[in-house]
């Protein structure tokens with residue numbers, strides 16, 4: 001049987017908003033990895049003493065590093081927000097036999113995020 | 127209202143063409159006519175060689191899926207008047223090999239579906255004399271949504287992961303596995319686990335969500351997949367912490 005298989009268009013991911021979002025979210029993994037590397041570099045610099053920490057800060061202040069970090073933050077935000085958005089689809093929580101409404105599941109996630117961020121901020125700025 | 131509308135139909139006749147071509151037909155624009163009625167009119171009145179699948183004409187059999195103006199649709203449940211003044215572009219479902227005109231090859235789905243064992247599995251079957259396995263309305267509620275699937279494959283057609291990774295078991299098969307996993311009468315979750323948690327199973331899905339948007343039955347396969355991801359992850363953590371406990 002000879003069948004016809006439609007080839008995938010090069011820009012298929014521009015056909016729909018959801019496809020674009022899908023590709024961007026896949027891409028966000030690279031930036032998440034970048035933040036991990038950046039954090040490790042920071043820890044390494046701190047452990048090497050004040051001079052190397054100052055060097056790290058100077059390097060972080062360079063224009064391209066700031067630009068990369070701002071871009072990375074946008075991608076990580078996209079990652080986090082879409083991740084939280086799907087949480088209620090993955091978690092079906094019943095309280096006294098009733099299913100918890102999706103908004104409450106999302107709200108709980110944002111609340112946890114806020115609390116964790118506050119704790120980290122307190123630890124750092126104290 | 128104009129009394130005619132143009133259908134632009136993808137034709138693929140392997141003995142004539144090496145790739146599909148579009149052909150236009152004028153069909154009556156009647157108030158209660160679905161795209162499928164337009165195609166039937168073409169086949170009856172204009173060109174008897176046009177090939178397409180259908181059966182129930184009422185959104186139950188799942189055999190009439192097509193791409194209508196770029197969207198995966200049941201052609202029996204998609205009305206011509208909604209596309210007036212036209213033209214209406216009718217193509218075969220995307221992501222499947224085309225056999226002829228609007229007829230696609232569904233073998234891939236047919237081999238994948240039984241892999242998730244979409245039937246009730248019991249360790250021990252109780253004898254018929256003991257009566258039915260009873261279920262409360264709340265237990266029914268747990269899986270009922272997933273049981274609405276009509277195997278129309280619109281979700282596969284909408285899924286970019288399936289088009290990039292043809293080995294992906296896919297939305298409907300996973301939703302149907304969940305339909306049985308969440309059924310209080312079923313004891314087969316462990317048997318379905320290996321296939322579902324494989325790289326071709328749930329982990330291939332990155333939650334694009336188009337399957338749920340395309341589903342004509344409100345099954346929400348995307349939700350079913352995310353839910354199983356959580357189940358699978360919790361299970362592997364449990365296995366890690368308590369390797370000897372089973373089920």
Ligand code: SF4
Pocket residue numbers: 274275276277278279280281282297298301337340341342343344345346347
């Ligand atoms: S999940 Fe929905 S779209 Fe997919 S096969 Fe079932 S009914 Fe069709």
Ligand code: FES
Pocket residue numbers: 180181182183184185186187188189190191200201202203
């Ligand atoms: S013909 Fe049965 S679903 Fe459309």
